[in-house]
Amino acid sequence: MLGALGTGAVSYLTPLAAYAKTPSVIPYGAAVRTDPLYDDPAYKKAILDHCQIIVGEGGLKWIDLRPDRYSFDFTQADRQLAFAQEHGLEMRGHTLAWYAAMPDWTETIASPEEARLELVTHIQTVVGRYKGRISSWDVCNEPIAELPTRDAPIRDSIWLRQLGRDYIELALRTTAEIDPGARLVINDYNFEQANDTGRAKRKAFLDLVRELKAKDVPLHAVGLQGHINARIPIDRPGLTAFVAELDAMGLGVLVTELDVIDDALPAPEAERDAAVADFAKQYLEAIGEACKPEAILTWGISDRFTWVPIWFTRSDGLPNRPLPLDADYQPKPMMQVIKDFARSFDQ
Numbered sequence: 001m002l003g004a005l006g007t008g009a010v011s012y013l014t015p016l017a018a019y020a021k022t023p024s025v026i027p028y029g030a031a032v033r034t035d036p037l038y039d040d041p042a043y044k045k046a047i048l049d050h051c052q053i054i055v056g057e058g059g060l061k062w063i064d065l066r067p068d069r070y071s072f073d074f075t076q077a078d079r080q081l082a083f084a085q086e087h088g089l090e091m092r093g094h095t096l097a098w099y100a101a102m103p104d105w106t107e108t109i110a111s112p113e114e115a116r117l118e119l120v121t122h123i124q125t126v127v128g129r130y131k132g133r134i135s136s137w138d139v140c141n142e143p144i145a146e147l148p149t150r151d152a153p154i155r156d157s158i159w160l161r162q163l164g165r166d167y168i169e170l171a172l173r174t175t176a177e178i179d180p181g182a183r184l185v186i187n188d189y190n191f192e193q194a195n196d197t198g199r200a201k202r203k204a205f206l207d208l209v210r211e212l213k214a215k216d217v218p219l220h221a222v223g224l225q226g227h228i229n230a231r232i233p234i235d236r237p238g239l240t241a242f243v244a245e246l247d248a249m250g251l252g253v254l255v256t257e258l259d260v261i262d263d264a265l266p267a268p269e270a271e272r273d274a275a276v277a278d279f280a281k282q283y284l285e286a287i288g289e290a291c292k293p294e295a296i297l298t299w300g301i302s303d304r305f306t307w308v309p310i311w312f313t314r315s316d317g318l319p320n321r322p323l324p325l326d327a328d329y330q331p332k333p334m335m336q337v338i339k340d341f342a343r344s345f346d347q
């Protein structure tokens, strides 16, 4: 049996890439936290009822894997993968090269040679361990600057400081070398915003992707995170044109981290949930006008576990409601939007 979105004859074990070629299914997934997968039966049931894919909200980040320069701690990622395999779910890998969630010791990386060694060794070890079991990687996460300019389009990080923008190519080539079967993704956010940030992000991202393609760097798909800020309108034509350009370059498109930042939305739940669903709908429709996404993942499944209040607590003190299930795992209109969108591609 497929999960809630599944209608086509695709088994749980079908690699992500194959879904893209199957006309009737866009698999749905969610970012997961490790402990409740095992300790909270209602959380586990929600994941199994709805998802074909999981991705660790943490676990494969440097801060989780690399307590020090010389060791790796795979505890969380192994538990997530064991869950995925036990239940026939895909697991995506997030993430190999990112500016954030880095352990302090990485700040002591002091030369290009050292940076190259650390990045390559990390990727060899992590991708090598999960080869054939994690079939899609966010190799590079959020490479574009917060407000990219012509002179500084790439975000500051230890990798950029030591290796320049070639760190992106290095990460992609190393991942491809270690697991030639893996689907390699660059993942970033704020592309949908109808403002200068949105426009600049789209341009800088397209420039980067064009450069990588021109150099024949292995890159198969792009991840549009979709942390939609409800204070900012969605630039539907801008987003559609952007996705159309990516699609024309032969790249797959995944929605990787969908949620709606609701701190500025009205308090009443029904009204707020409707607005959240509408933002998700506009976002997905704008993408869908240009291509059929390979997958849709939300960043968490239930309002019970979400990163949003870390940065976007509401001034009225009410809990955020950014995700497709409420805190008691009941579906909200956003879940229906995702299902309807996926079904709109059925033949």
Ligand code: 9MR
Pocket (backbone or CB within 6 Å): 057, 058, 061, 100, 101, 141, 225, 257, 299, 306, 307
């Ligand atoms: O949701 C994640 C949160 O629990 C972590 O503390 C944080 C730092 O590792 O990362 C959050 O996830 C981010 C993701 O990795 C990349 N895109 C933005 C996500 C939300 O901040």
